[in-house]
Amino acid sequence: MASKTPTDITLYTVGTPNGIKASIMLEELNLDYKVHKISFDKNEQKEDWFLAINPNGRIPAMTDKDASGNTIRIFESGAILEYLAATYDKDHKVSYPYASNEHWEVTSWLMWQMGGLGPMQGQANHFNRYAPEKIPYGINRYVNETRRLYRTMDTHLAQAPHGYLVGDRVTVADISCWGWVAHGFWAGVEIDDFPALKKWLYKLLERPGFEAGRHVPTRHTAFEQMKKSPEELEEDAKAGQKWVQAGMKQDAKQ
Amino acid sequence: MSAPLPIKLYMHSGAVGGPNPYKVLIVLHHLDIPFTKVATDDSKAEWYVKDINPNGRIPAIEDPNTGLTLWESGAIIEYLVDEYDKGGKISVKNGKGAWEAKQYLHFQMSGQGPYFGQAVWFYRFGDNMPDGKKRYLEQVERVMMVLNNILEGKEYLVDDRLTYADLAFVPWNMVVQKWPLLSDPLWKPYQIEEKYPNFVKWQNKLCALDAVKRSYEP
Numbered sequence: 001m002a003s004k005t006p007t008d009i010t011l012y013t014v015g016t017p018n019g020i021k022a023s024i025m026l027e028e029l030n031l032d033y034k035v036h037k038i039s040f041d042k043n044e045q046k047e048d049w050f051l052a053i054n055p056n057g058r059i060p061a062m063t064d065k066d067a068s069g070n071t072i073r074i075f076e077s078g079a080i081l082e083y084l085a086a087t088y089d090k091d092h093k094v095s096y097p098y099a100s101n102e103h104w105e106v107t108s109w110l111m112w113q114m115g116g117l118g119p120m121q122g123q124a125n126h127f128n129r130y131a132p133e134k135i136p137y138g139i140n141r142y143v144n145e146t147r148r149l150y151r152t153m154d155t156h157l158a159q160a161p162h163g164y165l166v167g168d169r170v171t172v173a174d175i176s177c178w179g180w181v182a183h184g185f186w187a188g189v190e191i192d193d194f195p196a197l198k199k200w201l202y203k204l205l206e207r208p209g210f211e212a213g214r215h216v217p218t219r220h221t222a223f224e225q226m227k228k229s230p231e232e233l234e235e236d237a238k239a240g241q242k243w244v245q246a247g248m249k250q251d252a253k254q
Numbered sequence: 255m256s257a258p259l260p261i262k263l264y265m266h267s268g269a270v271g272g273p274n275p276y277k278v279l280i281v282l283h284h285l286d287i288p289f290t291k292v293a294t295d296d297s298k299a300e301w302y303v304k305d306i307n308p309n310g311r312i313p314a315i316e317d318p319n320t321g322l323t324l325w326e327s328g329a330i331i332e333y334l335v336d337e338y339d340k341g342g343k344i345s346v347k348n349g350k351g352a353w354e355a356k357q358y359l360h361f362q363m364s365g366q367g368p369y370f371g372q373a374v375w376f377y378r379f380g381d382n383m384p385d386g387k388k389r390y391l392e393q394v395e396r397v398m399m400v401l402n403n404i405l406e407g408k409e410y411l412v413d414d415r416l417t418y419a420d421l422a423f424v425p426w427n428m429v430v431q432k433w434p435l436l437s438d439p440l441w442k443p444y445q446i447e448e449k450y451p452n453f454v455k456w457q458n459k460l461c462a463l464d465a466v467k468r469s470y471e472p
Contacts, residue, residue, distance in 0.1 A: 055404050056361060072350055076360035083353055104324050104333055111326035111363055112309055119368030131385075138386055152309050 002030065007088070008065040009033035012053065014040060015218040017179035018077045018118065022060040024175050024213030025081055029088050037217035043247075078114040081172040082107075094171055105166045109173035113180070117153075120145045121180050124187035129237040130244040143188045150184065150194050153177065158196035163203060170204065178204055179214070182222040186233070191226075258338075260288040262316040264306060267293035273425035274367070275313035276469055277327045278334070280421050284465035287338050328363040328422070332356075335418050344418045351413045358411050358419035362426075365400075369393040370426040377435050391440055394430055398450045405452035409459075420460055427457045 011026065011033055013019040026033050038044045038059050045057045054061040054075035061075040064087075074080050085095040096102035124142035127135060157163065165173040181201050184191050191198045204210050205223075214220035225236065263282065265275035282289050294302060298310045307314040307325035314325040320337065324330050335345035346352045373390035380386045401423070404411060411419045430436045440446065447454050460466060 051403075056365060056400050058365075066349060070350070072353060074353055074357055076357045076364065078360040078364065079353065079357035082356055099336060101320075101322055104322055104329065107329040107332055108324055108326045111328035114360055115326065115328060115363040115367055116309070118364060123368075123372065133385075135383070135385065137380075137383060149309075156308050 004030050004032035005088070006032045008063075010036055010063050011060060011216075012036045012038055012050065012062065013060040013217055014038050015216065015220060016059070017183055018058075019060045020179045020214050020216065020220065021077045021176050022062065022080045022084075023216035024178070024210050025084050025094070025172065027213035028094050028170070028175070028207070028209030029084060030209075031088060035217050040247075076114075078110055078176065081110065081176060085172055094169065094175070096167065096171070102167045106171045106173045109165050110176050113173070113176040117146075117149045117177060117180055120149060121184070121187045124189075126244070128188045129186065130241050132245060139188065146184070146187050146189050147193075150181070150189060150197060153181075154194040154197040157200050163200055170207070174200070174204060178210065182214075182220075185226040258288060259318040260290045261318070262292050263289050264292045264294040264297075264302070264314040265312050267291070267295055272312070273429050274311075274327045276425035277422050278313045278315065278330050279469040280424060280465050281331055281334050281344070281418055283468045284344060284421065284463070285334065285338050287334065328359055331359065331418050331422060344416055344421065346413060346417060354412045355417050355419040359422055362419070362422045366397050366423060366426050369397060370430055373436060374429060377439070387439075391444070394440065395444050395446075398446065398453050401456075402450035402453040405456050408452075410456070420456070421465075424457070424460050424466055428461065431457065
């Protein structure tokens with residue numbers, strides 16, 4: 001692979017479905033960038049210097065320099081993907097020309113991921129793995145909604161001539177959804193129920209950009225983890241429960 | 255240039271319905287873009303899912319001027335300001351401000367809409383689920399706190415002028431501010447006016463805009 005294009009980008013991230021969207025995109029575009037791993041254990045995402053980059057206190061966030069050398073700060077994974085496509089993908093390797101019909105179709109799917117798939121699967125994770133008590137109603141509501149959203153993708157991909165969400169190439173629409181689908185098992189969704197989606201998941205895994213990007217800043221273990229037994233997954237959830245519940249308390253105090 | 259043909263806006267026909275179509279309606283009114291509403295009370299109907307929105311939700315638009323069909327309110331707003339706001343009345347065309355506006359739109363899509371929506375759901379249907387109600391009311395408050403911090407010393411989110419980013423937040427804010435089922439447990443008990451004055455002032459100012467008022471006329 002050709003040597004990487006130098007940039008002034010620093011990515012502030014954690015290895016979650018939202019975090020790896022940004023690193024996969026950066027790798028797909030073959031850009032050189034710095035990584036700052038945010039420590040949830042130390043609540044680093046609520047420190048003043050980070051809130052100055054992202055007032056919402058969430059990862060990922062990114063800084064870059066514009067043509068005049070001024071620092072640009074970008075938060076929200078969807079905005080980061082749009083920014084990287086517009087700024088660094090002039091050859092349209094993973095995007096379509098701005099304002100083309102395909103560009104807008106990509107935007108629909110990106111917004112769908114941001115407003116639907118991510119938040120709903122996130123709630124399923126919460127009720128399925130992190131909530132202080134298991135509330136069947138909460139689990140069912142969000143697992144069912146996540147399944148509905150997977151079905152939407154599966155139906156669409158089954159008819160897609162090239163196997164991507166939009167047109168003949170991988171785009172930010174695919175990149176934004178991929179990390180979530182790889183972790184579907186964590187939310188309680190069985191990928192085998194969605195054959196076209198499963199094919200898409202593994203096809204993208206073969207791309208060097210996805211392979212490099214998914215391991216930033218820590219190793220991506222979804223594919224090993226999905227083979228574990230329910231008991232082993234429960235054990236894995238305990239570590240997360242601690243900081244999720246501590247974070248909820250902290251948010252409630254503010 | 256001849257006047258554009260009206261855009262078709264797919265949304266519910268009744269007076270009561272979800273807030274997402276109003277995000278689009280406000281932008282259409284504010285930019286004086288001609289449009290017609292297409293009553294879509296069954297967004298899961300086969301014709302709609304097949305030809306308009308594979309996700310089976312409203313709003314969606316069809317623009318006869320460009321032949322484009324588009325769904326997801328956030329994508330529609332990006333498209334409308336790109337195509338029909340060349341002068342930058344409510345959009346920032348270049349540089350830092352342009353990306354700030356986009357990131358706030360994404361925050362609205364991923365942070366405000368889904369959490370406010372879950373709060374609504376638990377208050378409507380979750381009678382015996384106090385934990386669910388509490389969880390999402392706290393998330394609503396957290397989003398208000400974030401917006402209040404962003405608005406400290408500012409009148410608007412981006413470049414100190416009205417943009418589509420501000421308008422996108424109005425309909426969901428209005429739900430938790432004006433719909434008693436949510437505003438009763440939230441507004442006074444959580445001391446919203448006292449704790450988040452920048453947020454409240456901003457929302458009230460936006461509600462007074464002509465385009466917002468027209469969007470909610472019966």
